[in-house]
Amino acid sequence: MTTRGAMGNLDREGLRRAQQETECTARRRYGLPARVLFRLLDVFYGRPRTLSKFKVLELIARVPYQSWEQVAYIAITHTYERAGLARRIYDRVQESRAQQDNEQWHLLLLEERIARQGIREGWLRFPEWETEPFDSDFAADYAELDTVADLFRQIGYDERLHKQESVARMGEPRFH
Ligand SMILES: [Fe+2]
Numbered sequence: 001m002t003t004r005g006a007m008g009n010l011d012r013e014g015l016r017r018a019q020q021e022t023e024c025t026a027r028r029r030y031g032l033p034a035r036v037l038f039r040l041l042d043v044f045y046g047r048p049r050t051l052s053k054f055k056v057l058e059l060i061a062r063v064p065y066q067s068w069e070q071v072a073y074i075a076i077t078h079t080y081e082r083a084g085l086a087r088r089i090y091d092r093v094q095e096s097r098a099q100q101d102n103e104q105w106h107l108l109l110l111e112e113r114i115a116r117q118g119i120r121e122g123w124l125r126f127p128e129w130e131t132e133p134f135d136s137d138f139a140a141d142y143a144e145l146d147t148v149a150d151l152f153r154q155i156g157y158d159e160r161l162h163k164q165e166s167v168a169r170m171g172e173p174r175f176h
Contacts, residue, residue: 005105006143007158015153022160051114058107061162065103068096099162105142106155112136113148 010018030038037060045053072093080086129149136142136151145151 004143005102005138005141006154007102007161010154010157012146012150015150015157018157018160019153022156025160028163051110051117055107055110055114058103058110061103061106062100064166065096065100069093069100072096095165099165102158102162105138106158108138109136109142109151109155112138113151 008014008018041053041056045056072089075089076086076093079089126149129152130147132148134145134148134151139145143151143154145154
């Protein structure tokens with residue numbers, strides 16, 4: 001498998017293993033803003049897990065990274081005379097941009113699945129994804145994958161890496 005916009009370079013087996021690891025990971029305790037967001041999603045999109053609902057999350061997911069990128073650029077404006085520091089901030093710009101791009105592929109891929117499957121607000125039928133070939137206009141941009149199930153495993157793996165990076169960044173909120 002060749003990945004491009006997707007993160008990591010996992011083969012089929014690696015994707016399956018990553019899914020199992022994610023499912024075995026304890027959930028974080030959600031803060032108030034997250035709980036409000038999830039509640040609002042349930043109100044507007046219903047409680048069932050639909051692709052449309054996940055699409056909204058992908059749309060929202062880019063926003064914090066956009067903020068990081070913008071704030072980091074402003075920080076460079078104020079620190080460029082300290083080259084080492086400015087360079088480290090620029091690394092953060094690049095990381096934020098890569099995360100935004102990755103979330104953008106998720107958004108386009110979900111939109112494409114919704115259009116192709118004609119799914120409106122029905123329940124997801126997960127077992128069918130195992131046999132459905134991954135046929136996408138974005139395969140060359142994102143990743144060459146065998147099945148739709150593997151697509152969602154890859155997206156899940158991307159999200160886990162985003163989470164791990166975000167958690168690491170929360171521990172070092174200031175540049176030094
Ligand atoms: Fe995403």
